[in-house]
Amino acid sequence: MSGRGAREARREERLRAEGEGARQERRKRLLQVASAAIFLAIVVVAVLIVISANESSGGDTNLEDVSLVARDLKGIPQSGLTLGDPKAKVTLYEFGDLKCPVCKAFSEEIVPSVIDSKVRSGEAKLEFKNFTIIDEESTPAGAAAIAAGEQGRGWNFIELFYRNQGLETQHYVDDAFLTEIARGAGVPDIAKWNQDRKSAATVAEVESTTKEAEDLGFTGTPSFAVEGPATKGKEPLGTPGEASLLEEAIEAAA
């Protein structure tokens, strides 16, 4: 190889090495930017998760069956503690105590069938009335349900309370528990709900429906009554052990 040829080869080699070095340097910088992007992506995902968790049940995620209750009641109109079409000819009344374990069992095993077959179709509406028989916590629980009903979430509150009910003998119905249920039930204005549930009028309503249950001759919860074109006022049904009995009573009252 001539001297000139060798110089050319060395020059090409040097340029190639410089080009490779520049590429490596650029690649290193870009990978550093990618590391920053990874950090940013993690931050973005974390922010999305926090927003999602806060939007879901008002920041609480400890309750059981929030989505199940929302699904069961979706699309059914609510007014106060009445579930179903307000124009429905027949009304099925449930006199219950939110602390009552038998009411919880009815809420999970019998009432959903009646809601699906008679309430969702508009054939009957279902009204919950407080009948406080368990202990002194039954009244604030019932008042909290009425207050939730004033914001269109009464039945969500009742159903969610039952699904997160504590032991009958325990004292667990405090402000924190009730607020947790209200948030899980989707009560939009918690401040107003707090005001409403503690008002004398709301507590008086709980006492009034309890007296109404006693006047109907009920001694235990849940007790049911039906009222429709074919009945004379509220007709006591007692505590039917099967959904079909309640459905037949609704049909007879129509």
Add this chain to the structure above:
Amino acid sequence: MAMPQEGTLRTITTFVAAFGIGVATYIAIADSGGGAPACIAGGSGCQTVADSTYSHLLGANIAVFGIVGYVLLLVAALLRGDLARMAGFGVSLVGFGYSVYLTYLELFKIEAICQWCVASAILMTILFGANAIRMLIYVGRPA
């Protein structure tokens, strides 16, 4: 081991992102009508997930965010160069991370599985893998 060609990775991500747009659009349309995506072979998992409070973020169905993500990934797949490589990696990383979170919610919070959400999570995982390989191997190299 032979490294995959960038063209192959871009082809894969183009098709997967396009498929993802289809899946997310179907979920969003089904939700906009007040319903839920139909679970193949029955089951109520899709309904349960759609009705859960986690199905919406900032007032919009999360499938809408999915559509936006898949469109960005499609654009990144179609374009050449480092910006496209980095953008594809960044967007797919966010999508993959959020898909992991959503799958956790389905399994442990909502306790129901929606097949369409699982499909989207799988697609996002493929996109993340392909975009990560594309970025790691080809960034800094000529397009």
